[in-house]
Amino acid sequence: MPYSPPEQLKNKNLWQTNPFINNEFITSPSTKTFQVVNPATEQIIAECPEQTAEEIDEAIKSSYDAFEKFRKTHPHDRSKMLRKLYNLIHENLEDLALILTLENGKCLTDAKGEINYGASYFEWFAEESKRTYGEVIQPTNPNNKIITLKQPVGVVGLLCPFNFPNAMSTRKAAPAWAVGCTCILKPDAQTPLSSLALAYLSKEAGFPPGVFNVVLASTESTPMVGKKICESNYIKKVSFTGSTPVGKLLMQQSSSSLKKLSMELGGNAPIIVFDDCDLELAVTQSIASKFRSLGQTCVCANRIFVQSGVYDKFCSRFAEEIARFKIGNGLESGVTHGCLINTKAIDKVESQMQDALQKGAKILVKGGKLPELGKNFYSPSALYDVPYDSLVFHEETFGPLAAIAKFENRDEILKICNDTPYGLASYVFSESLNNIWYMSEYLETGMVSVNTGVFTDCSLPFGGVKESGFGREGSLHGIDDYTYVKSINLGNVYR
Ligand code: SIN
Numbered sequence: 001m002p003y004s005p006p007e008q009l010k011n012k013n014l015w016q017t018n019p020f021i022n023n024e025f026i027t028s029p030s031t032k033t034f035q036v037v038n039p040a041t042e043q044i045i046a047e048c049p050e051q052t053a054e055e056i057d058e059a060i061k062s063s064y065d066a067f068e069k070f071r072k073t074h075p076h077d078r079s080k081m082l083r084k085l086y087n088l089i090h091e092n093l094e095d096l097a098l099i100l101t102l103e104n105g106k107c108l109t110d111a112k113g114e115i116n117y118g119a120s121y122f123e124w125f126a127e128e129s130k131r132t133y134g135e136v137i138q139p140t141n142p143n144n145k146i147i148t149l150k151q152p153v154g155v156v157g158l159l160c161p162f163n164f165p166n167a168m169s170t171r172k173a174a175p176a177w178a179v180g181c182t183c184i185l186k187p188d189a190q191t192p193l194s195s196l197a198l199a200y201l202s203k204e205a206g207f208p209p210g211v212f213n214v215v216l217a218s219t220e221s222t223p224m225v226g227k228k229i230c231e232s233n234y235i236k237k238v239s240f241t242g243s244t245p246v247g248k249l250l251m252q253q254s255s256s257s258l259k260k261l262s263m264e265l266g267g268n269a270p271i272i273v274f275d276d277c278d279l280e281l282a283v284t285q286s287i288a289s290k291f292r293s294l295g296q297t298c299v300c301a302n303r304i305f306v307q308s309g310v311y312d313k314f315c316s317r318f319a320e321e322i323a324r325f326k327i328g329n330g331l332e333s334g335v336t337h338g339c340l341i342n343t344k345a346i347d348k349v350e351s352q353m354q355d356a357l358q359k360g361a362k363i364l365v366k367g368g369k370l371p372e373l374g375k376n377f378y379s380p381s382a383l384y385d386v387p388y389d390s391l392v393f394h395e396e397t398f399g400p401l402a403a404i405a406k407f408e409n410r411d412e413i414l415k416i417c418n419d420t421p422y423g424l425a426s427y428v429f430s431e432s433l434n435n436i437w438y439m440s441e442y443l444e445t446g447m448v449s450v451n452t453g454v455f456t457d458c459s460l461p462f463g464g465v466k467e468s469g470f471g472r473e474g475s476l477h478g479i480d481d482y483t484y485v486k487s488i489n490l491g492n493v494y495r
Contacts, residue, residue, distance in 0.1 A: 003046050006102065011095050013200055017046045017192075019216050020199035021059050022066075023209040028055060034189060034218035039105035039376040040329045040339045048192055048216045056228045059213045063155045063182045064234040066210025071152050071180040073208075075129045078177060082126035085205035089119040089198075096166065096197055098331075103191045104165055105339040105376060106293050107330035118167035120458040121174040121474065128479055129178035145490045150483040152180035153260055154236035157229035159250070160187050161241045162341050163296045165194035171462070172239045172262075173198075173212065175478040181237075182211045184229065189219040190341055230254040237261065237482065241298070243396075244422070244467050262471030262481045264298065264463060266396045267424030270417040271301045272439060274410075274430035275309035278451070282310075282429035283317040285453030286402075289427055291325070291380060292454065294337050295399045296345065298468075299425040299447070299456065303393045304404040305413050311406045315364055315384050318404070322365045322380055328373060339376040340399060346378050349399035356383050356390040356403060367400065388416060396422070410435065418444045423466035425449060446472075 005015035017036075018025040028049035036046040051059075089096065097111035104111070137146040158172045169185060176183050187195040195214050202212045217225040226246075230238055230253035237260040240250050244265040254261055271289065273282045290301040306314045330338030340346055346369065357363070367381030380400035386392065392403040407413040417426060426445040430436050440448045446464040449455035456462060461472040471481045 003044060006045075006098065008098060009095050011092055014092060014095050014099060014197040015193070016196040016200055017048050018196075019049065019051055019055070019059070020196060020212065020214040022062050022213070023203045023207075025196070028052075030055065036103055036190070036193060038102050039341055040331075040374060042374060042376075045102055046193060050218050050221055051216050051225075053224060053228065056215055056225055059184055059215050060155070060228070060232050060234050062210045063184045063213050066208060067152075067155050067182045070182050070208060070211050073180060075132065075178075078180065079126045079129045081206045082122045082129065082174060082177060085201060085207075086119050086122035086126065088201045088204055089115060089122065092201065096194065099193050099197055100166055101330040101338065103193045104162060105330055105341060107335045107338045109336075110293060110338075111330065114164055114167050117456070117458070118164070118170035121167070121170045124458040124474070125174035125178040125478070128175070128476065132179055132479055132483065139489065143492050143494050145493055147488045147490065149486045149488065150179065150479065151486045153482055153484055154181060155234055156181050156183050156482065157232075157235045157238040158183050158185040159226060159229065159238065159240040159242065160185060160195065162188035162191045163293055165191035166198065168241050169195050169198055171473045175473070176482045177207065177211065179479060179482050181482050184213045184215060184235070186215050186217060186222070186225050186229065189217060189222060192216055226250060227253050230259065231256055233257050235259065239471070239473075239481070240264065244469075247469060260481070260484070262463075262473065263469030264471070264473065265424075265467065265469035266422055267298045267300075267464065267468055268302045268394070268396055268420045268422040269299055269425040269427065269445070270303045270305060270443075271427040272413055272417065272429070273304070273306040273310065273314060274428075274432065274435050275307040276432045276435065277310065277429040278431060279310055279313060279317070281451060283314060283321060285429070285451070286427070287318065287321045287453070289449075289453030290402045291337060291400060294340055294378070294380070295397055295401065296341065298396075300398070301402070301427060301453075302397055303417075304402060305407045305416070306404060308406050308408050315404060318382060318402070319365050322382060325380060327370060327377060327379055337380075337400075339374060340378055341376070343375055345399045346376070349378065349381070349397060349401045352390070352392040352395065352397055353381055353383065353401055356386050356392050359387045359390050361386040361390060361403070364404065394420065410438070414439065414442055418442075421467040422464070424464035424468035425455075427453065
């Protein structure tokens with residue numbers, strides 16, 4: 001049964017439900033479909049074809065065929081396409097945000113923020129594409145010169161998550177196109193519509209056929225598509241954002257073809273609030289970090305450690321700030337936080353909360369399910385005096401549960417922060433350069449955010465260490481993940 005685009009959508013062309021291959025939204029021969037559901041209303045908003053394994057193979061081949069030509073385009077021409085896409089996204093910002101809220105459930109203000117953030121990668125890499133510099137190196141043989149070039153790796157497979165249906169796609173595709181790679185993207189089954197809207201705009205921006213292919217799969221057949229992408233010899237690199245266990249599996253699958261990989265995996269971010277912090281800033285920014293997208297980001301605070309001198313005040317102000325939240329359908333005005341993607345996210349919050357309470361944690365804010373709004377709505381909870389051995393301090397929550405504990409000593413808390421297999425982000429609140437520098441240097445995370453709860457930016461090298469993955473997205477380093485260094489030895493130049 002066909003589902004029509006939402007009435008409020010001004011540019012109806014952005015509402016696409018078919019796979020995008022060779023610059024066309026194709027009719028799949030598959031007889032199976034999967035549904036896209038608005039998590040806020042639980043209504044089906046679209047039906048997409050479940051592509052077959054043969055179709056995925058064909059899409060990969062099309063990306064491969066397109067690479068030979070696209071790699072030869074001039075960097076300045078690629079730059080112009082990227083810049084055009086940036087402009088087109090801004091022209092369609094309201095519509096893109098509407099699509100995002102409908103499929104993901106985050107509130108419209110956050111969705112607009114994400115579209116702006118996602119577009120910024122195109123602006124950034126429109127500039128970087130002109131600046132993929134090589135080097136001239138003086139070799140030991142005085143008659144020779146060594147030159148290095150940064151070359152595009154080839155076709156890249158982009159495996160994207162539900163939590164940023166726009167920005168995680170743009171963060172991967174922008175550097176890939178900047179250097180001349182072609183992409184095959186698989187969006188999360190719950191949120192494919194934002195990637196398809198982006199595909200429509202990529203064609204408008206002038207990207208040639210096959211440079212951006214978007215394939216579609218339900219949650220059940222996602223492993224089949226992931227395996228095909230990882231095992232294909234046509235694909236030279238895979239960039240994945242998602243959980244650590246899935247990242248490990250994809251890495252194994254990619255080993256047969258020794259692919260270059262970028263893995264943006266799970267986190268367990270600590271916030272460390274020192275006695276010498278600006279308390280108001282520490283509270284509001286901890287709230288911003290913890291409850292961004294209702295806790296559904298890899299960099300959201302998972303553990304909040306507050307030094308004893310400001311602990312009580314921090315906890316009471318934290319609770320006051322949560323009381324200001326307005327939970328509801330993300331499209332309604334005044335709503336500050338929408339809903340979660342599904343009930344599995346709620347189950348995890350509840351089980352971590354029960355575990356912490358059993359171990360002795362105390363309730364600061366009693367949240368819980370909001371069935372009157374819908375099954376995916378949950379009002380945030382906060383616990384204090386959470387024992388260090390609680391699950392919530394050791395597993396990624398990915399939901400609206402804040403866990404707070406007291407600490408006394410800097411070295412003790414540093415050890416606790418680092419006592420995790422994860423190493424994505426950490427946050428420090430202090431006015432002392434000594435505390436800031438010490439923690440920034442010794443926290444085992446790829447990113448440290450000082451005195452701010454929202455630190456990501458297209459110019460920041462985003463990525464983790466330890467089991468949070470490897471590779472850097474965004475910034476000048478983002479180019480490196482999509483290129484390899486070719487060395488050319490020019491012999492006998494002084495003949
Ligand atoms: C994420 O952690 O899931 C991405 C967050 C960001 O880029 O701001």
